Amino acid sequence: MNHLVRQGALAAEPVPASSTRQDTSAPAAFPTGAAPTTPAPAESLTAREQAVFTLLRANPGRLYTRADILERVWGLEFSGDERVVDAYVNRIRRKLEGGDGTRIETVRGAGYRCVPPAGSERTAWPHRSQLPAEAMHLLELVSAYGAEASPAAILQVVMDNMGSVPGLDGAALLRLPTHGAPEVLAAAGAPPAHWPGAITDSPAVWIAAGGTPDLLTLRSPAGAPVPALLLPVTAAGAGLALAFTGQPGAEWDAGVQASLSSAARLIGGSLTRALDVQADRQAHQLLLEQVRVLEDRAxxxxxxxxxxxxLTHLLEDARxxxxxxxxxxxxxxxxxxxxxxxxxxxQASGPASAALHRTGLPVNTPADQDGGAGDQAESGVLTVEIGEQTLRLRPFGTRTPGSPDPAGPREASLLLPAAARCVALALTQATLLRALERSALTDEYTGLGNRQAFLADLHAEVAFAARHGARFAVTLVDLGNIRYLNATSGYAGGNDLIxxxxxxLRTVTRAEDRAYRLNGATFALLLRFPPPEPAGHAAQDQAVRGWQDRLGAALTHLKQGAPVPLDLQTSLVVCPEDAASTSELLRMALDHLSPFQFSAALPEADGHPSPLPRTRPA
Structure with missing residues (x-):
């Protein structure tokens, strides 16, 4: 298919009529103004071949890829095989044999470039023979640097190869603004650090007019006269000037000025290109830094x-x-x-509720981070409201002052306030949930657990006893004549007795025991007993008797201090001896409610009748 494309491209090429007129529309072979010794035989080249040859010859030494040639000669709409360029180059080579010596060189795997004939570079400088030897050597050195040289490196080449100039001390590339002091872009040797602002009356006009070399006289720090020659860099067109300065007391005649002016003309283009390359590199480096910053931020x-x-996932599971x-x-x-x-x-004024490291390990809060009133407005402290309370969150470093951080300084995330609000919301929900649970499981009037709390704890105790062989007791206490008390003493009196x-009941329970108000004047207690002993139940029986004694004494004291007679009924059921399930324990406790036998004093020895009715398994 590629072969067919090449044939189609060659067949489509028009063949112009023979003519002895040379093509004058093609640009000059060399931008310096030099023309080849023998022009290309335009009458032997087609229009497309002439365009390819003109493109390559206009920039000798520049490498063009096939894609570049196709885009510049055929145009962007060309959709054929790029190998058609090879056929055209081969035809141009055959037709140019024996011409001015210009040849097209193939760079394998890259493209083509035009190589000017030997000696043509001398025609580019018609006055080359009149240049001093130093200038000719300087031209070769600067040309050898290419586009990779910096302006300072080119100026240093000038300084190293202008030995014939007496007392040459420094060279500088200046940018001349319309007003103000010049800007030093590059320097070599020992030029003055600051140039006077009024070097010329109008720098912009001076540069635009070509800039007649001006020999200035500056002053050294010691006050000695210093010669300085200001030369325009006309190739730049951006207000640039090349300045040479001499040593204090040096005198530069017309010959020295001519030599320096020739050097300035030789290196003007190289300085401009080097300055452009340097600006491109700086812009590229700045762009890379900006991209790196954006990547780090992303x-x-x-x-x-x-x-x-x-954090949101973790907070979902935290209660x-x-x-x-x-x-x-x-x-x-x-x-x-x-x-x-x-x-x-x-409380923000108290000790920290928690202080954790990023790894999750607990750490000590530093002395200056104790949350005292003196640092309430310290930056970095997050304050969030949780209902009527205030939560303060303070990030801090655990490294000792002055020790370097291997990770470097870290910037706080913009999401930190949002994260703090998520924590505050979770804490608010937990606080409200805890308050709701407390209100749902607490009797509002007495502060004891209510019926729901009693049933939940009773289920848990039954399951614990079944798994671990533990024993506990359920005690019910009921004030049977509460309606009579309300009728005789009023509801205020009845509530007071309740x-x-x-x-x-709260005074006679231990830390592991719990008291509940089931309804009206009916109360329940859950009592834990020691684990059973292999030798028998002596310890458990002693615990039961001890509880009966404490409760009997307390109820007796309550009856004696009551303003009206009290009808108290009690029962005691032990799990698992009397019953082993929740329903059975409740049924037996309710069935065995019986009037409480008040006694004037506590029983003093074993064998006394128990003031609490006790059920026994059949």
Whole structure:
């Protein structure tokens, strides 16, 4: 298929009529003004061949790829095989044999470039023979540097190869503004650090007019006269000038000025190209830095968003305040760019509720981070409102002052306030849930557990006893004549007796025991007993008797201090001896409610009748 495309492209090429007129529309072979000794035989080249040859010859030494040639000669609409360029180059080579010596060189795998005939570079400088030897050598050195040389390196070449100039001390490339002092773009040797602002009356006009070389006289720091020659860099067209300065006391005649002017003309184009390359490199480096900064920010944003997402997932499973702080403080420290984070909840003036490292390990809060009143307005402290309470979150570093951080300074994430609000919301929900549970499981009047709390705890105790062989007792206490008391003493008097009974039961229960108000004037107690002993139940029986004694004494004291007679009924059921299920324990406790036998004093020895009715299994 490629062969057919090449044939079609060659066949489509028009063959112009023979003519002795040379093509004058083609640009000069060399931009310096030199023309080849023998022009190309335009009458032997087609229009397309002439365009290819003109493109290559206009920039000798420049490498063109096949794609470049196709785009410049055939145009962007060409959709054939790029190998057609090879056929055209081969035809141009055959037709140019024996011409001016210009040849087209193939760079394998890259493209083509035009190589001027030997000696043609001398025609580019018609006055080359009149240049000093130093200038000719300078031209060769500067040309050898190519586009990779910096302006300072080119000026240093000038300084190293202008030995015939007496007292040459420095060279500088200046940018001349319309007003103000010149800007030193590059320098070599020892030029003055600052140039006077009024070097010329109008620098812009001076440059635009070609700039007649001006020999200036500056002053050294010691006050000695210093010669300085200011020369325009006309190739730049951007207000650039080349300045040479001599040593204090040096005198430059017309010959020295001519030599320096020739050097300036020789290196003007190289300085301009080097300046452009340097600007491109700086712009490229700046662009790379900006891209690197944006990439770092994007990476940090992804990490921060991932940390925030992880925090939301962790908060979903956390139910209590300690759990929420344990999962959130390490994430907050990471988002804040610090090592650890502390939380003060609910009182900001007290000790920290928790302080955790980014790894999740607990750390000590520093002395200057104790949350005292003196640093309430310290930057970096996050204050969030949780209902009527205030939570303070403070990220801090755990490294000792002055020790370097191997990770370097870290910037706080913009998502830190959002993360703090998520933590505050989770804590608010946990606080409200705990308050709701407390209100749902607590009797509002007495502060004891209600019927729901009693049933839930009774189920748990039954399951625990069945698994571990433990024993516990259920005691019911009922004030049977509460309606009579309400009728005779009023509801205020009845409620007062219920409150006194609740306080009495609370005083006789131990830390592991729990008291509940089931309804009206009916109360229940869950009592844990020691684990059974292999030798027998002596310890358990002693515990039961001890509880009966304490409760009997308390109820007797309550009856004696009551303003009206009390009809108290009690029962005692032991699990698993009397019953082993929740329903059976409740049924037996209710069935065995019987009047409480008041006694004037506590029983003093074993064998006394128990004031609490006790059921026995059949």
């Amino acid at each position: 990476l940090k944003a992804r990490q921060d968003s991932g940390a925030l997402l992880t 209590s305040v300690p759990d929420i702080l344990n999962v959130s403080l390490p994430v907050l420290a990471e988002l804040a760019g610090t090592d650890a984070c502390a939380a003060w909840f609910p 409150s006194r009974l609740a306080r009495t």
